[in-house]
Amino acid sequence: MDYSANITGEESMQRAANKILNAHASGDIVFVVGDCTVSYDGRGWKYLDEGKRSVVLKPTGALLVTSPEKVKPENWQPSGGNVTVSFDGDTALHISAVRENPDESLQIRFTNLEQSIHYTHTEDNASVEGTEKEIHEYIIDNPSEIEDGLRALEHEKETEFGDIDIYARDASGTHVILEVKRKTATLDSVSQLNRYMTVMGDSHRAILVAPSMTDSAEKLLNENQFQFCRLKPTEIL
């Protein structure tokens, strides 16, 4: 028997289960479609009644119960936990993924296996760009874009209440706290500035740098007498 083959539903439960067990053990990514119940318990809890659905098991131990509609899975377990795949007598395939910290358990019980795919992912070169760090670098290199005479003093300056994105000094010598957002700034963004002002003192100025801000953020910003500087990431990168 070829244990590397996919299952087709036209074979015994035991045989199908063995194929999946074997595929996972050999380090493949495994897709399984069949009837199962799913039970998650941990930070939250979610139970899925018997139904036909699909499960993805990755060699790292990441486990997903696919949602039929959404991007996010119905249930899942991140990689790093303890995963066991076992054939329970002659009735069910059991997949268990448990992790501690947080203490969580995902249990899947297949009572019927219909289809599966096993495959090995081949490496590739991915290029990702467009992070907030890149905007920081741009501002540090071009501080006059924010304000004439501004000079950057420190990047990611540590404080008791989090790191200041960019710590700078204006033309008059006053120290300036910059909070940078790559998209619309929210109340939280202004609160961050507020925390930094709390610890750095009122002699500082605070500037929020973002492509835009929500109405409520603008209100709070004005109330705190902070400043706003519009900067669109797409225009500088």
Next chain:
Amino acid sequence: MDYSANITGEESMQRAANKILNAHASGDIVFVVGDCTVSYDGRGWKYLDEGKRSVVLKPTGALLVTSPEKVKPENWQPSGGNVTVSFDGDTALHISAVRENPDESLQIRFTNLEQSIHYTHTEDNASVEGTEKEIHEYIIDNPSEIEDGLRALEHEKETEFGDIDIYARDASGTHVILEVKRKTATLDSVSQLNRYMTVMGDSHRAILVAPSMTDSAEKLLNENQFQFCRLKPTEIL
């Protein structure tokens, strides 16, 4: 030819492509494994070089390029966008998912199709529980758990800077602002209380209700003279 069948890799590209096209058109969830390049552009951008990987296409238009290790996909597009599946001459299967607002495009080009699964998800009854709202309700019903003599006045009380989780009144008649977290409270949680105090006035008291809090959150809480009440969700539900 049975267009409902899965592909096996032992057939022509055209035939395999037609099967996938047909499966998607008929409302199935489709898994495909093969060699492809992936290109995303929108709020960010990410390009994946040619490689063997798997793609999940759902009838809602949700599209995922599976990560070999992680729970989160390498690339994706949420449901609701415009999805087209087409066979490009006799060389490649092209899957395109475009949405506006935000303006984003995900393009997948398969130059080789190896395996596929097509299936229909059967409905089931999912039970989900364990939300922050449930904790709110518990506190509203049992305010003395927080403090003797406390009475809840309003749930989700609207303010200019966000909604107060629970607005209450203590034994002495002073109004109290409760911010509830179902897990460890962070700096943000304290900042939320801070915003509410800004708008409600210093005559109020502020209490953070959570199972625990981070060190920095505790510092800021003390600095603001807010109070903390330990409440574990698992102990009340």
Next chain:
DNA sequence: AGATTGAGCTCGCCA
């Protein structure tokens, strides 16, 4: 449709 907020967020970074 836009804004806001929670989430079992996930993930990566750094002390």
Next chain:
DNA sequence: TGGCGAGGTCAATCT
């Protein structure tokens, strides 16, 4: 390991 912040966050809810 734990805290902290970013994310193409996603997805639900309300305006």
